[in-house]
Amino acid sequence: MRTTVLNAVHRELGAKLVEFGGFEMPIQYTSIVEEHHVVRKAAGLFDLCHMGRFEIRGERAVEAVNHVVTNDVAKMKLGQIRYSLVLNHAGGVRDDILIYRMPDSVYLVVNAGNRDKLVGWFAEHLVRPGATFRDLSERQAMIAVQGPHAEGLIAPLVTTGWVSDIKQLGYYQMSDARIKVGGRVYTGFISRTGYTGEDGFEFYVPSEDGASLWRGLAAACGDRLRPCGLGARDTLRMEAGMPLYGHELEEDLNPLEAGLDFGIKLQKPGGFIGREPLIASTVGGLKRRLRGFTVDGKKVARQGMAVYAGERCVGKVTSGAPSPTFGKSIAMALVESAVGDAKLEVDVRGSRAPLVDHPLPFYQRPRRA
Amino acid sequence: MTLPKDRRYAASHEWATKNGQICTIGISDFAVKELGDLVYLDLPAVGKQLQAGASFGEIESVKAVSELYAPVSGKVVEINSELEDSLELLVNSPFDAGWMIKVEMSSPAEYEKLLDAASYQKKLDEH
Numbered sequence: 148m149r150t151t152v153l154n155a156v157h158r159e160l161g162a163k164l165v166e167f168g169g170f171e172m173p174i175q176y177t178s179i180v181e182e183h184h185v186v187r188k189a190a191g192l193f194d195l196c197h198m199g200r201f202e203i204r205g206e207r208a209v210e211a212v213n214h215v216v217t218n219d220v221a222k223m224k225l226g227q228i229r230y231s232l233v234l235n236h237a238g239g240v241r242d243d244i245l246i247y248r249m250p251d252s253v254y255l256v257v258n259a260g261n262r263d264k265l266v267g268w269f270a271e272h273l274v275r276p277g278a279t280f281r282d283l284s285e286r287q288a289m290i291a292v293q294g295p296h297a298e299g300l301i302a303p304l305v306t307t308g309w310v311s312d313i314k315q316l317g318y319y320q321m322s323d324a325r326i327k328v329g330g331r332v333y334t335g336f337i338s339r340t341g342y343t344g345e346d347g348f349e350f351y352v353p354s355e356d357g358a359s360l361w362r363g364l365a366a367a368c369g370d371r372l373r374p375c376g377l378g379a380r381d382t383l384r385m386e387a388g389m390p391l392y393g394h395e396l397e398e399d400l401n402p403l404e405a406g407l408d409f410g411i412k413l414q415k416p417g418g419f420i421g422r423e424p425l426i427a428s429t430v431g432g433l434k435r436r437l438r439g440f441t442v443d444g445k446k447v448a449r450q451g452m453a454v455y456a457g458e459r460c461v462g463k464v465t466s467g468a469p470s471p472t473f474g475k476s477i478a479m480a481l482v483e484s485a486v487g488d489a490k491l492e493v494d495v496r497g498s499r500a501p502l503v504d505h506p507l508p509f510y511q512r513p514r515r516a
Numbered sequence: 517m518t519l520p521k522d523r524r525y526a527a528s529h530e531w532a533t534k535n536g537q538i539c540t541i542g543i544s545d546f547a548v549k550e551l552g553d554l555v556y557l558d559l560p561a562v563g564k565q566l567q568a569g570a571s572f573g574e575i576e577s578v579k580a581v582s583e584l585y586a587p588v589s590g591k592v593v594e595i596n597s598e599l600e601d602s603l604e605l606l607v608n609s610p611f612d613a614g615w616m617i618k619v620e621m622s623s624p625a626e627y628e629k630l631l632d633a634a635s636y637q638k639k640l641d642e643h
Contacts (some may be wrong), residue, residue: 179553180553445556469553
């Protein structure tokens with residue numbers, strides 16, 4: 148199992164550590180529910196060092212990346228970030244990623260569990276004369292501050308160059324950044340991105356600065372910023388209706404069925420790997436759709452559980468958990484489009500519980516004016 | 517929480533106390549802590565026949581569901597119905613107010629085969 152540069156910090160904080168994506172990561176420090184509420188109400192601090200970070204440079208970098216991703220890099224402005232998928236030849240999902248337009252490169256952040264897979268895939272399908280690939284995963288640390296209080300806590304500590312100050316940094320935008328905490332200045336980048344459904348920021352610094360930056364932020368913010376683990380990260384993203392690789396996204400799952408059209412530009416000039424099968428899947432309408440549900444009663448719907456319309460199995464749960472914000476079990480499930488609005492049930496270890504349709508997302512943060 | 521010495525334990529973290537033929541069963545505070553945030557408890561119906569070592573119910577936390585295993589065989593004569601709606605009883609008082617079921621033992625000798633507090637503690641220390 149690999150470890151991140153924050154492993155010692157997690158141990159000092161008494162985190163419960165588990166394996167995730169090949170890394171030893173904190174699932175919780177105190178309690179998943181408590182940490183979940185902290186992010187919805189105040190601000191939480193997350194270790195994201197396990198994720199993959201790649202850099203593509205060269206005069207053909209944009210064209211090379213465009214060949215393997217579903218979104219359009221050519222149209223991105225400096226500092227812009229886009230959600231995208233990387234597909235296999237059959238139109239199934241290899242990973243979901245974020246693409247960052249930097250001054251002289253295209254930067255990608257990918258899921259920890261798919262790092263090695265993508266390094267191989269990109270070596271085969273992305274690298275070409277004029278486009279070089281570098282895996283920066285080990286060279287950089289990544290930390291997130293997420294929650295309604297994030298901006299208030301971070302603004303006094305950060306100066307940016309590409310925007311006048313971080314209050315001007317829009318959602319899915321990034322900038323270079325200098326973070327001043329604990330008597331030190333850290334140089335790196337900042338983005339207004341996150342996986343919680345709250346406002347928040349992600350920091351990118353050299354890996355040797357990771358632990359020190361975490362400690363500096365924790366000391367500067369004290370009780371107003373609490374460490375949060377992967378357990379809360381999962382319930383937060385689920386409430387926000389965000390897909391998780393290995394659940395809503397897989398090599399044999401169609402991202403259009405998961406409702407991810409916003410990250411897929413089927414008309415992109417030059418196309419992309421996996422485009423033709425996706426187009427074919429839309430002929431006659433998509434056969435399945437990802438839907439949101441709450442569960443009536445106390446049973447918890449979980450990944451893998453079968454969804455029934457009467458006696459017929461019509462789908463399966465891709466993600467499910469008790470929602471701390473709503474106090475009931477929520478679930479995302481891939482269901483045959485043909486069922487329409489028929490009454491559905493989930494099979495929870497042999498007994499059925501009614502599913503109540505709920506449009507995704509379950510949770511939306513109050514938007515700032 | 518120190519392990520009460522007045523009872524027996526199973527390696528699967530259930531505890532049992534005996535009062536004549538009636539055995540009260542619950543789970544240890546170690547098990548409760550391992551589970552994390554509790555959300556749901558499923559206890560058997562009164563009258564259900566249990567087999568030692570077989571599952572008698574389920575306890576669910578945010579991340580996962582765990583089976584509860586009967587330390588002894590017998591008939592369920594009472595369940596702690598308060599508990600299903602007040603899981604904090606389990607967090608705060610797993611050995612007392614957090615009891616789960618009472619069973620009329622069909623083979624009282626099974627109780628003697630369970631671990632005593634010291635042996636169970638040893639298992640926990642090896643964890």
